[in-house]
Amino acid sequence: MIHIVFNEADVTILQQAIELDETLQGEVLLVRDDYAVGPIKDIYTEEGIEARKNWWREVLSGGDGDGGVDKGLVDDNQLVAELIEKLTADEEEKVWIWSAQNKHDVSGYYWLMSQLKAYQGRIYILYLNNLPFINEKGQLFYPQWISEIQPKEMLKAKRLARPITTSEFEVDPDEWTKLCNEEKGVRLLEGGKKLVQKEVSFYDSELKSYISGDWQKASKIIHTFLNKAKHTTGDLFLLWRLKQLIATDVYDVQGNVKNMKDFEVKKKAGVLFES
Structure with missing residues (x-):
């Protein structure tokens, strides 16, 4: 067996x-x-x-x-x-x-x-x-x-x-x-064995909601997401998505943007944040 x-x-x-x-x-x-x-x-x-x-x-x-x-x-x-x-x-x-x-x-x-x-x-x-x-x-x-x-x-x-x-x-x-032929990046389970697919950016909106106006390590943002979000995924995938978000220039970043414990993120003052 x-x-x-x-x-x-x-x-x-x-x-x-x-x-x-x-x-x-x-x-x-x-x-x-x-x-x-x-x-x-x-x-x-x-x-x-x-x-x-x-x-x-x-x-x-x-x-x-x-x-x-x-x-x-x-x-x-x-x-x-x-x-x-x-x-x-x-x-x-x-x-x-x-x-x-x-x-x-x-x-x-x-x-x-x-x-x-x-x-x-x-x-x-x-x-x-x-x-x-x-x-x-x-x-x-x-x-x-x-x-x-x-x-x-x-x-x-x-x-x-x-x-x-x-x-x-x-x-x-x-x-x-x-x-496979739909060419989307995220799969979710609806029930039974029924999978539905979303774009690779599916988790971004909720991930952004855990970025505040105070400095937080990337690891803390990801940990909060994994504990609170209804739909979760792997931490390394989330680290990649977080890096994509901070590249949009609406966040302040300090530290080496590499490992999730190496850098901190917060919203820029005066920038409207989309949920």
């Missing part, structure tokens, strides 16, 4: 659950990229893959993640190649894809499953959609992320495992292709 998750924190939780239940024994693989943001046009071609890498190079340039693309830290295409090799070599091998109800996991699900149709019947989905769990305080809650679930509660989740259906292998890749 091979388990696939989409967040690094999920790996630890799932490995702890495996220790509690030998029927879950298997390798845990991580899809690292965040397919809920960035270009996905021609995502399975060399040109599309390189276009996405170039976009990430721009996003991470001069910031906390600078150089990450070229250090080979993220190579999901190699992961899929190795996964297909294992499925081909062992006809008894199965894959369990773990997805919580969030845009990051669902976007990753679409990207991954669209490449595995040849192994229909051996690819399972565990979609934790509106399933209640018990937290550390003994209270019921609905997790948005797999890492929020206690390892012992993950044993309940395994009952959700089911093969991805023939219909899903027909419809879901078509839905993903439609999203």
Whole structure:
């Protein structure tokens, strides 16, 4: 059995659950990229893959993640190649894809499953959609992320495992292709597995609302956004968007505009601020 998750924190939780239940024994693989943001046009071609890498190079340039693309830290295409090799070599091998109800996991699900149709019947989905769990305080809650679930509660989740259906292998890749062809930069989850897309500047308006007339480190602005905004995304993506905003010359900046702890931002006095 091979388990696939989409967040690094999920790996630890799932490995702890495996220790509690030998029927879950298997390798845990991580899809690292965040397919809920960035270009996905021609995502399975060399040109599309390189276009996405170039976009990430721009996003991470001069910031906390600078150089990450070229250090080979993220190579999901190699992961899929190795996964297909294992499925081909062992006809008894199965894959369990773990997805919580969030845009990051669902976007990753679409990207991954669209490449595995040849192994229909051996690819399972565990979609934790509106399933209640018990937290550390003994209270019921609905997790948005797999890492929020206690390892012992993950044993309940395994009952959700089911093969991805023939219909899903027909419809879901078509839905993903439609999203790819829209050429927009942000994907949001409306409910179920329904993704909608927005422009890459989607988060800018709310991000601006956390920039005040007082000096704040970029890290504090981003942290406030992540704690208060209804729709959130990765901090490095937000750092890139913040840098795009301060380039409009309606903000004062001090420090080295590089890592999020290196510089401070505030609204310029007398400049009207759009919400």
